[in-house]
Amino acid sequence: MIQGLFLLSSILEKKSISIFDGLFYLDSLSAIMIITISLVGFISSLYSVNYMGRQYDKLIVDRQKLVRYYQGFNMFLFTMLLVPISNNLGIMWIAIEATTLVSVLLIMLYTKQGSIEASWKYLLIATVGLSLALFGIILFYYANSVYDNSFNSIHGMDWTNMVKNAPQFDPNLVKFAFIFILVGFGTKAGLAPMHTWLPDAHSEAPSPISALLSGVLLNCAFYGLLRFHIISSYSIGPEFSNMLLIILGIISLGIAAASIYFQKDVKRMLAFSSVEHMGIISVSMGFGVFLGIYGAILHMINHAVVKSLLFFSSGSISQKYQTKSIADTSGIIKTMPITGFMFLIGGLAIIGMPPFNIFMSEFLMLSSGFSSENFLASGLVILFLVIIFASFGKHLLHMVFGNPKYEMEKGDLGKLSILPMIILVSVIFIMGIYVPEPLQTLIEDASKIILVGGANS
Amino acid sequence: MSDFSIFEYGLGILQALLIIVLSPLIVGIMRKIKAKSQKRIGAGICQPYYDIIKLLRKDEIVSDQSSWIFRVTPWINFVTTASAAFFIPVFLIYSPFGVVGDVLLVVGLFALGKFFMMLAGLDVASSFGGLGSIREMMMSVLVEPALFMTIFVIALFYDGTNISTIVSSANDTSILIVPGILFALIAFFIIMMAETGKLPFDNPSTHLELTMIHESVVLEYSGKNLALMEWSHAIKQMILFALFVDIFFPWNFVEQISLVGISIGILVFITKVSVLASFTAFIETLVAKWRLFRVSDLIAMAISSSMIGVIFFFL
Amino acid sequence: MSDLILPTQIDLLHVSAVILLIATFGIVVRRGFSDWLHAYRYQTIILAGVVTLIAFVTSIWELYIVSALTLGIKAIIIPKVLFYVTKKLDSPIKLEMNPYVSLRISVIASALLVAMSYFMALQLPISSDKTISVFLPVSFSLFFIGLFIIISRRKALNQIVGLLTIENGLFLFAVVVTHGFSLIIEIGLMADILVGVIISSILLFRMSHTFDSVDIKNLESLRDD
Amino acid sequence: MAFVGFGTKAGMVPLHIWKPKVYASAPDNTSSLMAAVMLKIAIYGIVRHLFDFNAIDSSPDYVWLGMGIIIIGSISALVGILYALVENDIKRALAFSSIENVGIIFIGLGLSVVFAAFHLPSLSVLSFIASMFHTLNHSIFKGLLFMTAGSVHYSTHTKNIEDLGGLIKKMPWTAMMFLIGSVAIIGLPSLNGFISEWLTLQSLLAVFQIPSNVLQVSLAFAILAFALTIGLAGATFVRLFGVTFLSKSRSVNAANAIEVPKFMLIGKAILASSCIILGILPFIGMNLIVSAFNLPYMPSSPFETISITNSDDSNFASLMMPGVLVILTSVFVGVFVFVRIIGGKTKTMKYGTWDCGFGNLSEKTQYTATSLAEPIRRIFGVFYKPHNDIDADFYTKKNLYLKKSINVISTTRNIFDEKLYGKTISGSLFVLNKIRKIQSGKVNAYILYIMVTLVALLLFVGFGTHE
Incomplete structure (x- = not known):
């Protein structure tokens, strides 16, 4: 049954790429998103087999929940794939909102106190945020409908259509709308606060x-x-949205730095690291030069890969240690050598050590920051990165090396848990040294889409 | 505007006298309606008059702890409230005394009466008087902002705080109520209930110390003084009712001064006030008394309501 | 479009906007669980009425469908679901006892939010159309008051109602600004809300099973200190 | 212009005589300092304003200056009266009330600047007169109140109103003076405080003539603060007068008090009668101001109606205090005759206050000063941070209902004093730790962050583009 569902998920992945008619629109930017989603989706379904199987063996989840898990998992992937391919921004919004609803169901799978709490907060905050985003979308739509005489209700919300008309939009309207969008999607994207x-x-x-x-x-x-x-860059020039992106990005970095420093829980630490990296992407995007945007897109891919690796390995680790506390987890490399090694690599990659992939993209970001003369922003970014480097590194070394608190059986958690990690690690190494040619062109194209938007106006 | 004939001043005095004389009647009507809606028979609607006359003829007892403040208060209270009645249009669209004072003066006169009433409550050295004063004090502190905001809204919409101006411009606007005024109406209604000691705020028909506000202040009064206190309370209520109908339902004022016109005007006025009084009486039978500290919630409602009224004006 | 609107219609629009605002305040001042749901239902019915009114004024027939949909889904089904949930909840006391912000301050704060909304609407360069200029601030107000309800209250159910109020504001905004932008998206939205409400009801059940109450003070264990 | 300094000085003279004495006796430095500094700033502001009276243009600077003055004024009015309300030391309560009145003066002054900046000269002059008239009035009635408080202190040797009471029978004239001062200061009609507060309020109501929505609605909030201040002032002086002079004496000192010598009463009598004269004939005072400041306003006879007209010359509001007096007197005469005719002659007996049949009504059953302030203290609890130390002594440990004695110490904190001592400890770790607390676990807070971010960004951009 598990295999069947897994197959279904792969089919869904394949099928979604082939959907292509009037309502949908694909460019290199969406292609990159789809590649990332497919890669991470595929690998995590691979990992799920082992992880959820173990949960099932330990009677943490029952059969019904397992079925629900796989159904939800596939729905989740499907809705996420819907996001980059939809051209109609309304549908895109609905897809993003749907990802929230589906993932809430997945988070509350365990029905423990913690998961109920988390899913409640997630549902509430994300829905509120997305309502803001919808406000913004409607405002953009309004701006579009004023200037497009031939608009009909379906295509008035198409992204391509909007980009075409963007230079005629009322600048104040665009500014207001963009703030709503920024706060709204920023909520979902994990930008602080x-x-x-x-x-x-x-x-x-x-x-x-x-x-x-x-x-x-x-x-x-x-x-x-x-x-x-x-759209907003086409309309009022990129400076406005760039500035906002940089501000929010830096706040995210700062808050993430503070939270990682004092963190006691592995998975929360990783989560804050996600906040940090979204901040990096946002800042990098905000610098508004080609190199920065290129770096940001690259960073999106890299972060996805590295963070999945970390979550997988930490999942295995917490299954083995029965705890998520950083203080209680030590000496991983002794008890589970391969997983520990993977975790170490992931950790080093995420804090930006060369020669891993994140280093590349962070380096690109910083150099673009200085080349675009955003010295204050770059300085702050470096400061926060150093704090994060130190604190994350401290936690990482404590967990990987050192001695286990009590004796436990040696050994990793089965091949199916190792295999996904190995795939990811190899991706990390490859990306760290050399970005494959087709991917490189894709990213370049995507960066041009974003950049040209600004250059036109 | 400022030149009125003696005749018109006479009419103005007639208006004031109407308010003063009719006020116990309204109290009687309200009591009757309350009694009816609670399936009681209730006293006749003229009972308040009998009460006042009877009390006026009685000897009185004054606390030996009290000072002249206690004895002078009913007079001050009555004089201020009755004077306020001079500024209220009844059947005419204006009051000839409008030049002398505006709605803020009316508020000020009420406050003067209330000030002395609170002092009188403290004067008798009993804990009941103190209790009443303190509650009255709290209520008036809270009502004040709501009241002024409402006045502000009304002044904005109807060009001024002069009551005659307000009423005439209210009369000129269309029947469809302006949204901002709708909010002022809500606020004013809440304030009216608070100021006249109506049910969610105060329960005047009980002598239980937990519930009473106004009653515990006048607890020590008897005879003439009590009559004056009760009467002035009735006048105050009448004035507020009259203001309410003048501002929010300004129809059928007398345009030409003639005997028929005036009598029709008076009749219409009495009807309007009675309808309002019955409405308030019904509301009173519907709600229970609120805990003292929840009263501020209602007043907050009045404040925000009038604030929104202000916002509506500026749009 | 705007030249077709008669003065009395504008008055009607104004008055309906006022009534909608008052209905929204109804949610703010109530304490009981079922009171909120009633208030929400009234608000939604008024909203549907407003949409019909707009449809009538602007004579766009899609809006009648939208209004009917609103009435059906949001005024009948969603309150039904939530009433069912309330009835089934374990906790015996179904009152908001002490919210973070007391009711009287809430009312004043909501009034402030209304003021803010009007300023925001003034700042926005869209007011060519009379219906827009009347309802834009109202929809903002609904939106912000909804946000405020979520912020200030302790009971999960109330937060759902707040969310729904936000959603109503959003809906009004969408209808007013775009005149029913697209039926498909409208329906998608409605479905989203419905699913959202059902999921949150499930969460409410779970919450009341696990914690014996729907007070969100139980939901403060995940934090950093 | 030579009159300017003189006029200002004249208005402030009684203050100059009495304030230092009072402040010297007040132990709390911060409150007196606050009042003194603010008074100085007020004078400075007046003079500065006068020099620029014709030079004010509609540049935003002046609008913001005016708004700033109004905001400071509203806040200090509210803060001052809130602290006066819970204060048990009579002189300190009066000092706090000075802060309130200076706040009201500031509101008028600020309005004047704002109106001038928007080229509304007549309104500007109106609010300026309101403000100056209040300064004059305040100096009169506050002088009166401080003097009577001084008399009370002189004959009872205490300033704590909890130990006073019943003084109206011992010191009738002083009580009368204090009553007049109180009625004047809380702005009740027929005394001078009413006129200046009426004028201030009218100029606040006139804000709709300003061509800016934002300012208009913000000034509506000033009205709110102003109204609350007036209400609280009423409560404050009911409490001060009621506890000090009415009901039974609460201590031996108060019971043995005697009236102060005549020469001490004369000064007060002068001030009290000027309160009354300025209340009935406000034009005397207003003319004084107009001529002192050389204002473009036509003074006329003392019996003139104060009339404010709209832009279209219709009557916005008017006030004629002599007329009010006539009405009041005639109503009094009328009702007196009426009562005599209907009621006839009746007897008045003296008897003890109703004591629920328990007998022995002692001074302890009456409301104390602290308990009088209690409901308001509770309602504005956010502000006072009230704190009750309850120390109960029981007959037996088992039954906690039978108490032998209860000792309640109720305190309020002056949050402004506390805020002055800033938290100086900081370090990067401390800051980081604070930042981390953002993750408080409260979903309400989280949503609040979203809202705040949204509003902050909107403001940031909104102001960025429009100015």
């Missing part, structure tokens, strides 16, 4: 779901933000 649902949801969800939430869902929401960033 609207990120508060994120640590709870990520730490309480089953690990494969955490990986999806962190690696992909945030990207999806950010993708939505990006689409409007492009």
Whole structure:
């Protein structure tokens, strides 16, 4: 049965790429999103087999819940895939809202106190945020409908249509609308100070779901933000939205730095690290030069990969140690050598150590920051990155090395849990040294889509 | 506007006298309606008159702890309230005394009466008087902002705080109520209930110390003084009712001064006030007394209601 | 479009806007669970009426459908679901005892929010149309008061009602600004809300099973300190 | 212009004589300092304003200056009276009430600047007169009140109103003076405080002539603060007068008090009668101000009606105090005759206050000053941070209902004093730790963040584009 559902998920992935008619629109930006979603989705379904199987063996979940898990999992993937391919922004919004609803169901799978709490907060905050986003979307639609004489109700909301008319939009309207969009999608994308649902949801969800939430869902929401960033850049020039993106990005970095420093829970630490990386992406995007945007897109992919690796390994680790506390988890490398090694690699990658992939994209971001003469912003980013580097590194070293608190059986948690991680680690290494040619062109094209938006006006 | 004939001043005095004389009748009507809606028979509607006359003829007892403040208060209270009646249009669209004072003066006169009433409550050295005063004090502190905001709204919409101006411009506007005024109406109604000691705020028909506000202040009064206190309370209520109908339902004022016109005007006025009085009486039978500290919720409602009224004006 | 609207219609629009605002205040001042739901239902019915009114004024026939949909889904089905949930909840006391912000301050704060909404609406460069200029601030107000309800209350049910109020504001906004932008999206939205309400009802059940109450003070264990 | 300084000085003279004495006796430095500094700023503001009276243009600077003055005024009015209300030391209560009145003066002054900035000269002059008239009035009745408080202190040796009471029988004239001062200061009709507060309020009501919606609605809030201040002032002086002079004496000192010597009463009598004269004939005072400041306003006879007209010359509001007096007197005469005719001659007996049949009505059953302030203290609890120390002594440990004695110490905190001592400890870790607390676990707070972010960004952008 599990295999069957897994197959279904792969089919869904394949099928979704082929959907292509008037309502949907694909460019290199969406292609990148789809690649990321498919990759992470595929690997986490692979990992789920082991992870959920174990949960099932330990009687944490019953059969019914298992079925619900896989149904939800596939629905979740489907809704996320719907986001980048829809051209109609209304449908995009509905898809994003649907991801919320589906993922709430997934988070509350365990029906423990913590998961109920997390899902309640997630539902409430994300819905409120997305309502704001819808406000913004409607405002954009209004701006569009005023200037498009031939508009009919369906295509008035098409992104392509809006981009075409964007230069004629009323600048004040665009500014207001963009703020709503920014706060709205920013909530879903985990930009501070609207990120508060994120640590709870990520730490309480089953690990494969955490990986999806962190690696992909945030990207999806950010993708939505990006689409409007492009429209607004066409309309009033990129300076306005760039500035806002930088501000929110830096706040995210600061809050993440503070929270990681004092963190006691592994998964929450990872969640805050997601906030940090969304901040990095946002700042990098906000610098508004080609190199920065290129770096940001690259960073989206890299972060998705690395963070999934970390969530998988930490999932395995917490299954083994029966705790999520950082203080109680030590000496992983002794008890579960391979997983520990993977965790170490993931951790080093996420804090931006060369030669891993995140280093590349962070480096690109910083250099673009200095080249675009955003010295204050770049300085703050470096400051926060150093804090995060130190604190995350401290926690990481404590967990991986050191001695286990009490004796436990050596050994990893089966091949199916190792395999996904190995795939991810190899991706990390490859991306760290060299970005494959087709991907490189894709990213370049995507960056041009975003950048040209600004250059035109 | 400022030149009135002696005749018109006479009419103005007639208006004031009407308010003063009719006020116990309204109290009687309200009591009757309350009694009826509670399936009691109730006293006749003229009972308040009999009460006042009877009390006026009685000897009185004054607390030996009290000072002249206690004895002078009923007079001050009555004089201020009755004077306020001079500024209220009844059947004419204006009051000839409008030049002398505006709605703020009316509020001020009420406050003067209330000030002395609170002092009198404290004067008798009993804990009941203190209790009444303090509650009255709290209520008036809270009502004040709501009242002024409402006046502000009304002044904005109807160009001024001069009552005659307000009423005439209210009369000129269309029948469809302006949204801002709708909010002022809600606020004013709440304030009216609070100021006249109506049910969610105060329960005047009981002598239980937990519930009473106004009654515990006048607890020590008897004879003439009590009659004056009760009467002035009735006048105050009448004035507020009259203001309410003048501002929010300004129809059928006398245009030409003639005997028939005036009598029709008076009749219409009495009907309007009686309808309002019955409405308030019904509301009173419907609600229970609120806990003292929840009263502020209602007043907050009045404040915000009038604030929204202000906002509506500026749009 | 605007030249077709008669003065009395404008008055009607104004008055209906006022009534809608008052209905929204109804949610703010109540304490009981079922009181909120009633207030919400009234508000939604008025909203549907407003939409019909707008449909009548602007003579766009899609809006009649939208209004009917609103009435059906939001004024009948959603309150039904929530009433069912309330009835089934374990906790015997179905009152908001002490919200974070006391009721009287809430009322004043809501009034302030209404003021803010009007300013925001003034700032926005869309007021060519009379219906827009009347209802835009009202929809903002609904939106912000909904947000405020969520912020200030302790009971999960009330937060759902707040969410629904936000949604009503959003809906009014959408209808007013775009005149029913697209039936498909409208229906998608409604479905979203419905699913959202059902999911949150499930959550409410779980909550009341696990914690014996729907007070969100039980939901404060996940934090950083 | 030579009159300017003189006029200001003249208005402030009684204050100059009495204030230092009072402040010297007040132990609390911060409150007196606050009042003194604010008075100085007020004078400075007046003079500065006068020098620029014709030079004010509609540049936003002046609008913001005016608004700033109004905001400071509203806040200090409210804060001052709130602290006066719970204060048990009679002189300190009066000092706090000075803060309130300076606040009211500021409101008028600020309005004047705002109106001038929007080229509304007549309104500007109106609110300026309101403000100056209140300054004059305040100096009169506050002088009166401080003097009577001084008399009370002189004959009872205490300033704590909890130990006073019943003084109206011992010191009738002083009580009378204090009553007049109180009625004047809380702005009740027929005394001078009413006129200046009426004028201030009218100029607040006139804000609809300003061509800016934001300012109009903000000034509506000033009305709210102003009205609350007036209401609270009423409560404050009911409490001060009631507890000090009425009912039974609460201590031996108060019971043995005697009236102060005549020469001490004369000064007060002068001030009290000027309260009454300025109340009935406000034009005397207003003319004084107009001529002192050389204002473009036509003074006329003392019996003139104060009349404010709209932009279209219709009557906005008017006030004729002599007329009010006539009405009051005639009503009094009328009702007196009426009562005599209907009621006839009746007897008045003296008897003890109703004591529920328990007998022995002692001074302890009456309301104390603290308990009089209690409901308001509770309602504005956010502000006072009230704190009750309840110390109960029981007959037996088992039954907690039979109490032998209860000792309640009820305190309020002056949050402004506390706020002055800032938290100086900080370090990067501390800051980080604070930031971390954002994740408080409360979903309400989280949504609040979203709202605040949204509004902050909107403001940020809204103001960025429109100015």
